[in-house]
Amino acid sequence: MYEIRIHSRGGQGGVTAAKLLALAAFRDGKYATACPFYGAERRGAPVVSFVRIDDKPIKIYSQIHEPDLVIVLDTSIMDVVDVLQGLKGDGTVLLNSAHPLAGCNGTCRHVDLTGIALAENLVIAGSPILNTPVLGALAKMGVVTLPSVEKAIREMFADERNVKAAEAAYEELKV
Amino acid sequence: MLTIATGNKAVAAAVKAAKPGVIAAYPITPQTEIVEQIAEYVTAGDLKSQYIPVESEHSAMAACIGASAGGVRTFTATSSHGLLYMHEMVHWAAGARLPIVMANVNRALGPGWNTWAEHSDAFSQRDTGWLQVFVSTVQEAYDATLMAFKIAEHEDVLLPVMVNLDGFALSHIMQSLETVEIGDFLPAYHLPHAIDTENPLVYGPMTGPADYFRFRWDIERSMRDARGVIADVEREFAERFGRSYGPTEDYRCEDADVIVIAMGTLGKEAEVAVDRLRDEGIKAGSMRLRWFRPFPDLDLARREVVVIDRDYSFGFGGVLAHAVRSKTGIAPYSVIAGLGGQEVTYNDIADFVRNRHPGEETWFGVSDHV
Amino acid sequence: MSAIPKEEYLFKCTSACAGCSSSLCLRYVLKAAGPDSVLVVPACCTSVIQGIYPGTAMNVPVYNIAFAAAAACASGLSNALAALGKETNVIVYAGDGGTVDIGIQALSGAFERGTDFLYICYDNEAYGNTGMQRSGATPLGARTTTTPGGKPTAKKDLDRIVEAHNPPYMATACSAYPLDLYKKVKKALSIPGPKFIHILAPCPPGWRYPTEKTVEMGKLAVKTGTWILYEREFGKLTINGPSKAAMKRPAPLEEYINGQGRFKNLSPEIMDEMRQQVEQNIQRLSREEAGVC
Numbered sequence: 001m002y003e004i005r006i007h008s009r010g011g012q013g014g015v016t017a018a019k020l021l022a023l024a025a026f027r028d029g030k031y032a033t034a035c036p037f038y039g040a041e042r043r044g045a046p047v048v049s050f051v052r053i054d055d056k057p058i059k060i061y062s063q064i065h066e067p068d069l070v071i072v073l074d075t076s077i078m079d080v081v082d083v084l085q086g087l088k089g090d091g092t093v094l095l096n097s098a099h100p101l102a103g104c105n106g107t108c109r110h111v112d113l114t115g116i117a118l119a120e121n122l123v124i125a126g127s128p129i130l131n132t133p134v135l136g137a138l139a140k141m142g143v144v145t146l147p148s149v150e151k152a153i154r155e156m157f158a159d160e161r162n163v164k165a166a167e168a169a170y171e172e173l174k175v
Numbered sequence: 176m177l178t179i180a181t182g183n184k185a186v187a188a189a190v191k192a193a194k195p196g197v198i199a200a201y202p203i204t205p206q207t208e209i210v211e212q213i214a215e216y217v218t219a220g221d222l223k224s225q226y227i228p229v230e231s232e233h234s235a236m237a238a239c240i241g242a243s244a245g246g247v248r249t250f251t252a253t254s255s256h257g258l259l260y261m262h263e264m265v266h267w268a269a270g271a272r273l274p275i276v277m278a279n280v281n282r283a284l285g286p287g288w289n290t291w292a293e294h295s296d297a298f299s300q301r302d303t304g305w306l307q308v309f310v311s312t313v314q315e316a317y318d319a320t321l322m323a324f325k326i327a328e329h330e331d332v333l334l335p336v337m338v339n340l341d342g343f344a345l346s347h348i349m350q351s352l353e354t355v356e357i358g359d360f361l362p363a364y365h366l367p368h369a370i371d372t373e374n375p376l377v378y379g380p381m382t383g384p385a386d387y388f389r390f391r392w393d394i395e396r397s398m399r400d401a402r403g404v405i406a407d408v409e410r411e412f413a414e415r416f417g418r419s420y421g422p423t424e425d426y427r428c429e430d431a432d433v434i435v436i437a438m439g440t441l442g443k444e445a446e447v448a449v450d451r452l453r454d455e456g457i458k459a460g461s462m463r464l465r466w467f468r469p470f471p472d473l474d475l476a477r478r479e480v481v482v483i484d485r486d487y488s489f490g491f492g493g494v495l496a497h498a499v500r501s502k503t504g505i506a507p508y509s510v511i512a513g514l515g516g517q518e519v520t521y522n523d524i525a526d527f528v529r530n531r532h533p534g535e536e537t538w539f540g541v542s543d544h545v
Numbered sequence: 546m547s548a549i550p551k552e553e554y555l556f557k558c559t560s561a562c563a564g565c566s567s568s569l570c571l572r573y574v575l576k577a578a579g580p581d582s583v584l585v586v587p588a589c590c591t592s593v594i595q596g597i598y599p600g601t602a603m604n605v606p607v608y609n610i611a612f613a614a615a616a617a618c619a620s621g622l623s624n625a626l627a628a629l630g631k632e633t634n635v636i637v638y639a640g641d642g643g644t645v646d647i648g649i650q651a652l653s654g655a656f657e658r659g660t661d662f663l664y665i666c667y668d669n670e671a672y673g674n675t676g677m678q679r680s681g682a683t684p685l686g687a688r689t690t691t692t693p694g695g696k697p698t699a700k701k702d703l704d705r706i707v708e709a710h711n712p713p714y715m716a717t718a719c720s721a722y723p724l725d726l727y728k729k730v731k732k733a734l735s736i737p738g739p740k741f742i743h744i745l746a747p748c749p750p751g752w753r754y755p756t757e758k759t760v761e762m763g764k765l766a767v768k769t770g771t772w773i774l775y776e777r778e779f780g781k782l783t784i785n786g787p788s789k790a791a792m793k794r795p796a797p798l799e800e801y802i803n804g805q806g807r808f809k810n811l812s813p814e815i816m817d818e819m820r821q822q823v824e825q826n827i828q829r830l831s832r833e834e835a836g837v838c
Binding site for chain 3: 196197199224225227228229230231233234235237238239240241242243244245246247249263264267370371372375376377378379380381382383386
Binding site for chain 2: 018019022023026031032033034035036058059060061062063065
């Protein structure tokens with residue numbers, strides 16, 4: 001089982017990213033669950049969502065305490081939340097950032113999802129949309145396949161710019 | 176069709192397939208997605224139901240009662256305080272022998288405000304005459320809702336059915352969902368005592384001590400008959416759609432020395448704990464209780480039992496633990512865990528088994544036991 | 546009266562008290578509604594009046610429902626009948642307690658949603674079924690078992706609350722004027738949407754007057770201007786015949802008050818306040834009908 005924890009702020013699309021990722025994994029023929037942890041929902045407050053991907057049915061409903069992958073959609077959260085807590089020794093971090101994580105010991109990836117969203121003019125109510133481009137990055141990392149990502153995005157969104165943004169992130173992320 | 180969906184959306188999809196004539200509901204967290212999705216189906220014309228946006232849960236159930244008696248299939252959904260607010264009408268629906276189906280998204284009760292999973296809301300309606308089923312996956316939420324209509328409307332039952340799913344833990348999780356073409360699985364709604372102006376009857380009039388108890392007994396007789404109907408409907412569902420269910424879901428129980436009994440999502444996660452315990456050489460099994468009313472017969476002979484209650488009857492004990500004890504004569508290790516969404520992992524469940532003390536009770540996370 | 550059908554839908558075997566005016570009203574309501582009608586009845590005197598299982602005095606279907614739930618139950622029934630393509634009348638027949646107090650939320654909801662039904666409140670100004678405790682509809686000064694010293698506050702103005710929902714039809718009626726009631730029920734049932742009729746229903750044991758004076762008591766309520774008969778169709782007010790005369794020259798309030806045990810030993814101050822309330826009500830409705838605001 002591959003376990004992913006997504007850190008974001010309320011309104012940034014972390015919950016939708018989790019749902020999209022689960023859908024893409026499902027389209028890959030895997031079992032997947034996406035589970036947002038709902039606190040008192042407030043715009044801008046740190047939120048966390050969980051995704052599990054496996055080859056057999058997933059029976060776990062509790063939170064992910066030892067993730068294989070941590071995704072941080074907003075690096076400012078790292079000032080208030082220990083995003084690396086419980087990360088497995090061979091785990092991976094993916095940051096929405098133009099710059100790598102300072103002092104990263106393990107596998108650290110970064111890609112400027114905000115820049116990609118702005119370049120595609122993917123903005124809702126003044127906020128860049130991060131949940132579709134991040135799927136492209138995850139495809140590049142091999143968590144899901146790119147065709148399934150495109151399929152999943154088209155199932156949930158009519159706007160083709162979302163697919164383009166995912167493709168751009170796929171191109172930009174260095175592995 | 177194969178897709179992924181939340182537990183709430185799965186319930187709504189099953190309701191769409193069942194095509195109720197009237198749906199009356201009031202939104203409450205974490206059930207809202209069900210009523211929103213149904214409102215969307217109705218607005219888009221995908222579901223040709225009369226949708227009544229009532230002003231309270233009490234009115235939601237009252238409207239379902241009027242509609243069901245009026246001769247159409249009816250559905251509502253609620254949670255927590257909403258269920259408590261409609262309590263009077265919950266009794267009325269069963270007493271009036273109306274096959275209403277209700278999804279209840281299990282949630283804790285205030286104060287303080289807590290929107291996470293707990294079973295106290297459903298258990299507070301334990302003695303109303305409703306059938307109660309608890310589900311543990313998105314697929315099961317869909318399947319159980321579909322079957323609920325068929326069971327409720329069966330002429331040997333004619334009692335309402337409550338489909339329970341854990342708040343957030345299941346209502347908001349996304350898992351795979353296979354929706355089905357139901358064909359003639361659900362027959363046309365037929366209520367033998369539907370209101371008919373050609374044959375004017377009086378419903379629920381003053382009924383004195385010489386007669387009242389007969390109607391109560393009639394509910395119990397149907398509740399007993401419901402066991403057979405449930406089994407038949409679940410068998411037919413398995414034959415048609417390939418997924419089988421029973422009063423309990425038993426996992427590695429055959430040769431188990433110790434069995435964990437839980438409900439809802441905790442009951443599913445317990446299977447993971449069982450696998451871990453087996454790896455350690457502890458012969459554990461899991462028995463997830465699905466039907467709470469009518470309560471099934473449990474075969475637990477010569478086993479130790481750990482019961483997890485996501486509820487509590489103050490001054491008495493865990494509701495499920497005591498039900499198991501009274502049904503089987505076995506004194507279980509009673510664990511009170513998961514109240515108000517308290518985090519309980521498969522590791523915790525495995526610990527409950529490792530550290531069990533049959534006949535005793537413990538509150539998970541509490542250190543000042545008396 | 547010759548226009549009123551001979552068919553009876555309320556048989557003579559009711560369990561009503563002697564001199565009960567609400568059973569009189571129900572008889573005319575059902576004559577007006579006819580056999581393709583369903584009555585929804587919350588806890589109230591009519592729960593008893595209709596007869597006790599296994600007997601019944603009713604010749605239309607009656608759906609009994611919990612105290613607070615009548616309007617909501619009728620909502621569901623009305624929608625179910627619509628779903629089945631039926632045009633059956635759905636009529637709530639509820640007392641004042643089930644309407645102005647515990648049932649007002651459901652009533653308000655059903656009217657706001659535009660439910661196609663007729664809601665009739667028969668108002669005996671107290672909880673009659675449980676032995677005359679005060680309700681929100683009990684008038685100022687009236688003694689009930691829970692206001693043994695007389696009710697210190699005024700009767701809740703149910704009609705203005707209902708009026709605020711802008712129903713297509715609403716009316717007041719009184720048991721002493723059965724033909725007027727019959728016509729109003731007929732008219733209400735010819736209009737789609739939520740309709741409301743508020744009937745004053747004098748109650749011999751509750752108001753403490755001799756049973757044979759039930760019709761007289763209703764007439765005095767109207768003649769003194771205490772109860773005004775009117776209709777509102779799509780908001781437009783029409784004062785009905787008996788009240789037109791009464792509003793011009795109301796009979797002395799004492800004629801109505803003195804015959805009722807519940808108003809025994811009223812203080813002059815309360816009596817004055819009651820007179821003022823009657824006067825204000827007459828003025829308000831007269832001005833509105835005359836188009837003066």
